[in-house]
Amino acid sequence: MAAEREPPPLGDGKPTDFEELEDGEDLFTSTVSTLESSPSSPEPASLPAEDVTANSNGPKPAEVVLEDDREDLFAEATEEVSLDSPEREPVLSSEPSPAVTPVTPTALIAPRIESKSMSAPVIFDRSREEIEEEANGDIFDIEIGVSDPEKVGDGMNAYMAYRVTTKTSLSMFSKSEFSVKRRFSDFLGLHSKLASKYLHVGYIVPPAPEKSIVGMTKVKVGKEDSSSTEFVEKRRAALERYLQRTVKHPTLLQDPDLRQFLESSELPRAVNTQALSGAGILRMVTKAADAVNKMTIKMNESDAWFEEKQQQFENLDQQLRKLHASVEALVCHRKELSANTAAFAKSAAMLGNSEDHTALSRALSQLAEVEEKIDQLHQEQAFADFYMFSELLSDYIRLIAAVKGVFDHRMKCWQKWEDAQITLLKKRETEAKMMVANKPDKIQQAKNEIREEIEEWEAKVQQGERDFEQISKTIRKEVGRFEKERVKDFKTVIIKYLESLVQTQQQLIKYWEAFLPEAKAIA
Amino acid sequence: VRACAGPRLGASMMEGLDDGPDFLSEEDRGLKAINVDLQSDAALQVDISDALSERDKVKFTVHTKSSLPNFKQNEFSVVRQHEEFIWLHDSFVENEDYAGYIIPPAPPRPDFDASREKLQKLGEGEGSMTKEEFTKMKQELEAEYLAIFKKTVAMHEVFLCRVAAHPILRKDLNFHVFLEYNQDLSVRGKNKKEKLEDFFKNMVKSADGVIVSGVKDVDDFFEHERTFLLEYHNRVKDASAKSDKMTRSHKSAADDYNRIGSSLYALGTQDSTDICKFFLKVSELFDKTRKIEARVSADEDLKLSDLLKYYLRESQAAKDLLYRRSRSLVDYENANKALDKARAKNKDVLQAETSQQLCCQKFEKISESAKQELIDFKTRRVAAFRKNLVELAELELKHAKGNLQLLQNCLAVLNGDT
Numbered sequence: 001m002a003a004e005r006e007p008p009p010l011g012d013g014k015p016t017d018f019e020e021l022e023d024g025e026d027l028f029t030s031t032v033s034t035l036e037s038s039p040s041s042p043e044p045a046s047l048p049a050e051d052v053t054a055n056s057n058g059p060k061p062a063e064v065v066l067e068d069d070r071e072d073l074f075a076e077a078t079e080e081v082s083l084d085s086p087e088r089e090p091v092l093s094s095e096p097s098p099a100v101t102p103v104t105p106t107a108l109i110a111p112r113i114e115s116k117s118m119s120a121p122v123i124f125d126r127s128r129e130e131i132e133e134e135a136n137g138d139i140f141d142i143e144i145g146v147s148d149p150e151k152v153g154d155g156m157n158a159y160m161a162y163r164v165t166t167k168t169s170l171s172m173f174s175k176s177e178f179s180v181k182r183r184f185s186d187f188l189g190l191h192s193k194l195a196s197k198y199l200h201v202g203y204i205v206p207p208a209p210e211k212s213i214v215g216m217t218k219v220k221v222g223k224e225d226s227s228s229t230e231f232v233e234k235r236r237a238a239l240e241r242y243l244q245r246t247v248k249h250p251t252l253l254q255d256p257d258l259r260q261f262l263e264s265s266e267l268p269r270a271v272n273t274q275a276l277s278g279a280g281i282l283r284m285v286t287k288a289a290d291a292v293n294k295m296t297i298k299m300n301e302s303d304a305w306f307e308e309k310q311q312q313f314e315n316l317d318q319q320l321r322k323l324h325a326s327v328e329a330l331v332c333h334r335k336e337l338s339a340n341t342a343a344f345a346k347s348a349a350m351l352g353n354s355e356d357h358t359a360l361s362r363a364l365s366q367l368a369e370v371e372e373k374i375d376q377l378h379q380e381q382a383f384a385d386f387y388m389f390s391e392l393l394s395d396y397i398r399l400i401a402a403v404k405g406v407f408d409h410r411m412k413c414w415q416k417w418e419d420a421q422i423t424l425l426k427k428r429e430t431e432a433k434m435m436v437a438n439k440p441d442k443i444q445q446a447k448n449e450i451r452e453e454i455e456e457w458e459a460k461v462q463q464g465e466r467d468f469e470q471i472s473k474t475i476r477k478e479v480g481r482f483e484k485e486r487v488k489d490f491k492t493v494i495i496k497y498l499e500s501l502v503q504t505q506q507q508l509i510k511y512w513e514a515f516l517p518e519a520k521a522i523a
Numbered sequence: 524v525r526a527c528a529g530p531r532l533g534a535s536m537m538e539g540l541d542d543g544p545d546f547l548s549e550e551d552r553g554l555k556a557i558n559v560d561l562q563s564d565a566a567l568q569v570d571i572s573d574a575l576s577e578r579d580k581v582k583f584t585v586h587t588k589s590s591l592p593n594f595k596q597n598e599f600s601v602v603r604q605h606e607e608f609i610w611l612h613d614s615f616v617e618n619e620d621y622a623g624y625i626i627p628p629a630p631p632r633p634d635f636d637a638s639r640e641k642l643q644k645l646g647e648g649e650g651s652m653t654k655e656e657f658t659k660m661k662q663e664l665e666a667e668y669l670a671i672f673k674k675t676v677a678m679h680e681v682f683l684c685r686v687a688a689h690p691i692l693r694k695d696l697n698f699h700v701f702l703e704y705n706q707d708l709s710v711r712g713k714n715k716k717e718k719l720e721d722f723f724k725n726m727v728k729s730a731d732g733v734i735v736s737g738v739k740d741v742d743d744f745f746e747h748e749r750t751f752l753l754e755y756h757n758r759v760k761d762a763s764a765k766s767d768k769m770t771r772s773h774k775s776a777a778d779d780y781n782r783i784g785s786s787l788y789a790l791g792t793q794d795s796t797d798i799c800k801f802f803l804k805v806s807e808l809f810d811k812t813r814k815i816e817a818r819v820s821a822d823e824d825l826k827l828s829d830l831l832k833y834y835l836r837e838s839q840a841a842k843d844l845l846y847r848r849s850r851s852l853v854d855y856e857n858a859n860k861a862l863d864k865a866r867a868k869n870k871d872v873l874q875a876e877t878s879q880q881l882c883c884q885k886f887e888k889i890s891e892s893a894k895q896e897l898i899d900f901k902t903r904r905v906a907a908f909r910k911n912l913v914e915l916a917e918l919e920l921k922h923a924k925g926n927l928q929l930l931q932n933c934l935a936v937l938n939g940d941t
Contacts, residue, residue, distance in 0.1 A: 315793055323786035330779035337772035344765040351758045356751050357905050363912060487798045491937070494805060498934055501812075505927040512919045519912035522905060 142168040142247050146240035149232050158220045159183045166262045193257045200409045202474030206245040207398045209238035299411050317400045324393040331385045338378035345371035359522045366518040370511050384500035392493045410471050417464030424457040569687045571680040581633045587702045601705045614697045622847045623892035627685035628836035630678040638668045656785050756838040763831035770824040777816035784809035808933040819922045826915035848893050851886045858882040
């Protein structure tokens, strides 16, 4: 797949390059389509041509210029376009050239686009190369930290601001280390943007941490107790993991919204993310409607792979939930154990006080101290139980929901294609009927209309098929990547967790070894 | 004092019992250690060589070895039930001659209700879990049952050993009958009326206790002992309760490991990627570490909770002794007053004199033996705590090291694989 291929060589005009591109240079196609499509007009189609001519004297030099200015050119272009219409659906196609079509004469543009297409992947591959190489080497050279939660404001309008620090050597960023302040709704806004762009074309967009009205209210109201500090810490850790997962995704990393989120000091407030806002309620209604639709779509699955995978994810989901429940119980019991150990420690100290045999009295006090230390140990272990093990599981349960969502989008895509085919059929039938009927004059206009409509729907059917194939391809790739990530994630985190258990045992040994001579000294 | 040969459970319980001799001997060592001064005494050795748990009762085989002339044979056994132990204990308490001794506390009633309930619930829920889970939980519950069983056997044994070690009590006739008479002693449990009488007696005693303890004791030793015991008893009670809670939390956490292990196993067998081996190994780890954690909890229960519970009962027995002494002191003082009055009126003087002398003798006798008893109590207590705390620390270390080894081995394998 993409990750393992080498970037196409520069300046090579052979068709093979196109094939490689077609295979799903996700990055390239998505960005190119943002360049090339726009609901408004043919203009965007000429945009690349414009840029090319603006910076060069002809096709040949264009290539060269492109190489030199590559990043800037494309960076600029993508930013421009995305600012224009952020909510637009990118239309993906597997052939870059046709995407440029309807209006500009293909013959003229094609060669230039060809060369541009050839070089463009190189451009993107440059930065993508970095990412892919590092992905293969298991080290992503971008590190995100979320820290320093700080309460801003007072009362019900208060919110927590978090510092988001990025450390990277990737050339797409202007600096190698920088940080910004973000609030929770900013994260939700980012996810919302990424989801709207990428989810329905088959990318598994990591879900953002969940909202919690209760938790936040406590913080706003200013309760300085341990449960609100715990809540803030839990959220901070979740936000960090969310960002780290998002930047690990090669396609999402390229997204300008993500970059803006990480880099810009000022970010427009994402207001539509509030739970009880109009948009929030709309989301809920849409979700419900989707759920109903899902049940009524009867898809003819031609590809067993998808059915298999869906079943596997269903099973995995169930198993993870079960495991998660057990781990949550462990966290709870460990916290209980910690509290009970602390209570016992105090009681043992009291007992030691009233014991009138001096040596025994001292030993009992020592026992009390040991138990107090052990109580601390239990608390720390409960932390590890939760933050490493339990949160990993709940993250993956939500990720799998996103995966399932992507499969559902594919079904919807199929449905759209199917519907287009049905409509086309109906139109053709209507046309056929018209041909047979014998009213020459008036009917000519109607015939033209229906001809146009048929052409329109033929195109839609073609598009639908292409979309379906594309989303299927993307999902296959995404699932492959997801599974790899999952395996890595679990292994890393579980090993870390086991190491925390090791530490606990080592500490226990230390404490009891210190106590043993005290007990033996009772005479 | 010989170790338990091996208590038997009813046939249905025997399947799948996990733990071997290792578990047994540690526990026995521990429980015996509650009373350390029980030196082997050829004159009289008592132990519980066997026990059988039936539906609603436990039958203990009490085995005696003695060179004393009182017994017909040198070695013999009888079967006794819990009620008969209580009868014996109560006969000591009610015996005026033993007023000056700390009466060894009665063993608690065998209580398998909770455990039995759990096993029953498990049986009912069999359909809702996988075969592995069911087997695991069954093993767990059976081990729990076995542990409770062993404990109750040990508690009953310790009681007998204490009596046998006591220079005066060991000569008690009821005790000999208990040991030797191989028929049922026909001691019915107390009926309602008797239980009510007991209840009132205890009420009177504690009310009395309040009055009597208001009187400051002339003797410094007893004054100190009284203050000490009152406070100590309360604190031991508190510590015992907290220790219990702590051990139970520990056990719950260990049980969670069990479930986590099962879930990981299920994940390992169903996963399609190469992470299955990983999950299976971690599942194995959790199963093994869980066993260790369960032992930690059980050992803490034994060395700490049981120790504290035992001394809760013993300190109560010591308090009872002090109470009896105070009572006899009050009787003595009253007799003195009566004598003075009689002398003043010059009426029934002889009677009053005899009465006063009796009270005096009784009081002095009790005081003397009580003093020794209380000193012995302290010695026993210190020795028992020492032994148990040392053993607790040693076991904690052993288990922690075992756990550490397990974890490090597992990590080595996992890191080697990835």
